[in-house]
Amino acid sequence: MTAASATAPSPTVADRLPAIERLFARKRLFSFGVPGVILAYLLYVFFAFDVPGLIQRANMDNARILVADSYSHKTHVTQDTRSGQIRVAIEGEAKGVYPEHLLPDWVAIDGPSAEIDLGRGQSARIDNGAVFLTVPGYGVIEARSTRNGVSVNIPDGPNRPTVNQSDARLVVDLDGARMIVTRTRIDVFRYFLGWELFWFSLESPYYGKSLSELIGLALSDQRVDAAKSNLQGMAESFWRNRIWQHGDVAWALFETILMAFIGTFGAALIALPLAFLSAHNFTPSLIARFGLRRVFDFLRGVDGLIWTIVLSRAFGPGPMTGALAILLTDTGSFGKMFSEALENTDKKQVEGIRSTGANAVQRYRFGVIPQVMPVFMSQVLYYFESNTRSATIIGAIVGGGIGLLLTQAIITQKDWEQVAYYIVLIVLMVMLMDSFSGWLRRKLIKGTDTGH
Template identity: 40%
Template sequence: MTVIDANRMHEIETRYPEYLHRSFRQRFGGLMLFIGALLYSIYAVWFFDLPKMIAEAHWERVGIYLSQWVSYDVQPEFRISGDKITIKYPRFSPLGDDPHPDWVVNNPDGSLTVSVSGTNRTVTISKTQTIIAAHGITVPVDFTGGALKVEGEIPSWMTVYDDNVLADLGFAGDVSISADRVKVRKRFLGWANFVFDTHSPFFDKPASEVISLIVSGPRIDPDQSNLSLAFDNIWNNSAWQHGDVWTKLFQTIVMAFLGTLLGAVAAFPLAFLAARNITPSRALNQVLKRFFDFLRSVDMLIWALFLTRAFGPGPLAGSGAIFLTETGTLGKLYSEGLENIDNKPREGVRSTGASTVLEHRYGVVPQIIPVIVSQTLYQWESNVRGATIIGAVGAGGIGLKLWEAMRTNANWENVAYMVILILIVIFLFDGASNALRHRLMGTKTP
């Protein structure tokens, strides 16, 4: 057993004071940080009134919107007039101008049966009543004499008003019954008429028949081939507007590329003037750095609002907004990179009697190239997303198209289509920028 005397103990304390004489911050810093985070979380819950917000939120809308992203509905209306039941479909119905769906069956007694979801959920409409079969039970709704009457016990999925009866059949659809008409909403998975709209001669034809017509069938339009006609019908699809969507998507990509490129071109020489170790004028350094701060402190969305007022809506305003923001952002990043370079290569080039331009070309630029490439490519990738947002305020591109679809609150499948396209473009640009960055910097792609 080793005994440490007082002198040895004093020597150890002197050599390792950070372990034996820890400050209050070192001993309780972690605990204080945890307590501070906990108190801030409690304050945030109180400030935003999270319990009330969660309790009053319309969580049911989440399921509704998600279902509308991956499905579409058909809404036939059955009008009862005397001894006659007529069917009316909404204008621009996904089934075309003269639909005869197989899920609407004419019965021998004159009634109609609508299969909302196979044989599990059906609606039978006669001149005097509507019978709803769903969730294992059958509920007749009598509307003789102009008044609605539900026979038997009212199930939980049905709501009865004085002049209307609503039946919720889940994802499959719903039924609305009044005294002289029955409206059925039947939901289908998928996107209706995504390839050909109802006005196309290829509409509602099997894929094999369409391919046969394109490859070897007789010309549908004497003025063009079936292949050209099919492409024209797809590109000008009135329901999905593929041509307009893809054109706007290309505009978004061009806006991001052009704005980032111009921002990088403008920021590169200004960064040399803003770097303290490159330009000795402190006043010039500070003016340019505050200029960069101003450009990037004004959000890209605000710049887009200003420029759309100045130049009108369109891609020019979007490119200008990205250019101004990127000049500030890249200027700051480039100047900070320049201030952190090693001065020895510069001194070596200077000692040969080279000019200032050559000194920067061979002593500075090779050191800053990795920062320039990495940050510029990252900003380019990020601006593809940013260009989508600023498009919603009139700066053009697919953002404006996306906002228009969302405002209707009825075209969520179109919203899903454009969101998927944006995600694909971002994934591709992410992979391309990573590959290009590693190639230019001479490193292996992970």
């Protein structure tokens, strides 16, 4: 019982009941009202964003292509029916065309005709502008590509594959394979699991070798290329892979981290002296303080997006523009946070240093910096990690770093395995920066009891 209730007569339960009931009613209203309001808002958003219409418009074919392409690749066998020439190419790309002596074992080419094994008993035979597709349990689909159109012979029967047919185009979907016949070409392709040519592209002497063969080569003295050791050759071959461009991708990742690094630490270096000028216990001038604070607010409020646009008009696209945009925004954030930290410093240490006859610089160096440094470092490192992510987005706008590669790969709408590769790399990069900055933070702040 408190002292107050000892002097006043303590109220009975009956006296308190109305108040308690009011409290309960309020709590009940609150605990049902808040979720209700949130739900109502989400319902409003649901219709404001036209989610029902979106579900109808959603292109699930795209989703299927995307998912299938991200973990598998296809190899095309294509005949140009005007010249009769047949080529075998990964993803149908010029960069992935198989040279004649390296043809995969499921394709046999003989002049203008080819035998193609499509797996699971399915096979196709291309014969100078005509194609015969054998499907087990069904029969043979015959198609002929001529200048006037595509003539087909599709027998009825059980297990008929999905066929999409018009005068000028025939598409047959098989199990793990597909055939497209148009007026000018016959295109048969087969899906395979995995990212083909990820390690070495076709022109590399190390293409098509198994891991044990590669290890054997790396250890042997017999050089594939006399000019350099096998290990070096492999590394160079991998680095210059023409399809996956590992070297360029690594550069792009480096560029993204570079943007975040310059932006974050440059901003910290600029904000540090400015923060002293805008903290009331270090700068008595009200005008300077007020002016600087508004500058910080302005830098933060304008936001990275607008800075990016303004700066890319002056400096053109590239990583420096992105770095400067991050730098400007973060100067505002750091200035505000640093000056708040400086205002919370303990005066006693400064007074102690002053009592030994130290001048202003020495007082700051030994009385203030040791107090605020752990806080500053922790904030700067946290921002470094978060800016790695922002640099990906800003890179997509200013045209630098991995963000640019990612948007390009998505815009072409066919290299989804590369999109998947970039996404994995971005996630790994951010996680790496996260644990690195966390490690550094613990390392630098160790032994100080700042409570962070």
